[in-house]
Amino acid sequence: MAYLKVGDVITQVRVLLQDEDAEGYRYSLNSLMQALNEGLLETRRLRPDIYRHRRLDVPQYTVDQLDQFIDYEQMYLPGLIAYTAGMAQLRDSEEATDQRAAALLNTFTTKLTAIA
Amino acid sequence: MSAEYDRLVADIATNAPGAIPSTVEAELMVVLRDFLQHTAAWKADFEMPVQPDRTCYVLQPPRGVQVHLLFMVYNSTDTERRPLGSTGGVRMNVPGQIEFRIAPSAAATYVARVSLYPVADDNGSAASCRAAVPGHILSEYYDTLFQGILSRLQAQMLKGYSSPQMAIMRQKLYREGRSIAKADIARSHVWGGQQWQYPVATTAMGRQNGA
Numbered sequence: 530m531a532y533l534k535v536g537d538v539i540t541q542v543r544v545l546l547q548d549e550d551a552e553g554y555r556y557s558l559n560s561l562m563q564a565l566n567e568g569l570l571e572t573r574r575l576r577p578d579i580y581r582h583r584r585l586d587v588p589q590y591t592v593d594q595l596d597q598f599i600d601y602e603q604m605y606l607p608g609l610i611a612y613t614a615g616m617a618q619l620r621d622s623e624e625a626t627d628q629r630a631a632a633l634l635n636t637f638t639t640k641l642t643a644i645a
Numbered sequence: 646m647s648a649e650y651d652r653l654v655a656d657i658a659t660n661a662p663g664a665i666p667s668t669v670e671a672e673l674m675v676v677l678r679d680f681l682q683h684t685a686a687w688k689a690d691f692e693m694p695v696q697p698d699r700t701c702y703v704l705q706p707p708r709g710v711q712v713h714l715l716f717m718v719y720n721s722t723d724t725e726r727r728p729l730g731s732t733g734g735v736r737m738n739v740p741g742q743i744e745f746r747i748a749p750s751a752a753a754t755y756v757a758r759v760s761l762y763p764v765a766d767d768n769g770s771a772a773s774c775r776a777a778v779p780g781h782i783l784s785e786y787y788d789t790l791f792q793g794i795l796s797r798l799q800a801q802m803l804k805g806y807s808s809p810q811m812a813i814m815r816q817k818l819y820r821e822g823r824s825i826a827k828a829d830i831a832r833s834h835v836w837g838g839q840q841w842q843y844p845v846a847t848t849a850m851g852r853q854n855g856a
Contacts, residue, residue: 576804643805644662
């Protein structure tokens, strides 16, 4: 089930956030990891079957576990990445960013609960 | 069972996009249990050494397997396999526990023919239960099990593959297939056997839902 590492997911989140300059990240690793963990908890609420193989136990990751494989159904990872990016953007105050954040969070819900 | 199972998972994925393999596996177990309990498609013989002073004997099915119905008990030395205690002398009030009204007259090895169904093992692993079920059951009743699993998946809430109408339709197809399988099994798959049956409501021995 787990093919991607936690660090790979964070890297893809940074691509969505246009935050790829390792010299000076805009979003700290801690904040992204917190958003990722919230996405895992939100997944438990919307699609508990994703954690059936873990007896509904939700994994939580720390910044020291970037090399660990993420225990998440692979076909739903794009939704989780969108959620993490959306939560990160919520902290920005610009109106345009708010709209983008809302769109990303909606993407997450749609991908988990609908075909489209 | 593996090749057929892989085909089933692929077919389910096509008809229920987004369904997670572990969920499909779990629903397969639920449908398999229901199917096997209704049809008695999975039968096995268990040898049972009996003693003159004992009336109760416990069968030991393999791990992940549960006894459901008792069909007959016969003496292993009887080549014609005539049932013992056919007048009510053998009971199984608790599945897996054979009770004789009168203790056997001499030490012997009896054989109990029972139907089985899979249950989750100590680890709750559906995969190990599936492995215990004979492969021919999935092959022979593939379409019926397929409809049953899809019915349960599509009845779930808030999934991309949720569809109450399709769930109802597939549930009907599953029940039809289960009934046909039950009749075939009761006739030992002999073509041209008894072509009629009393309506269930008129038979005193019928096993109706909730009875």
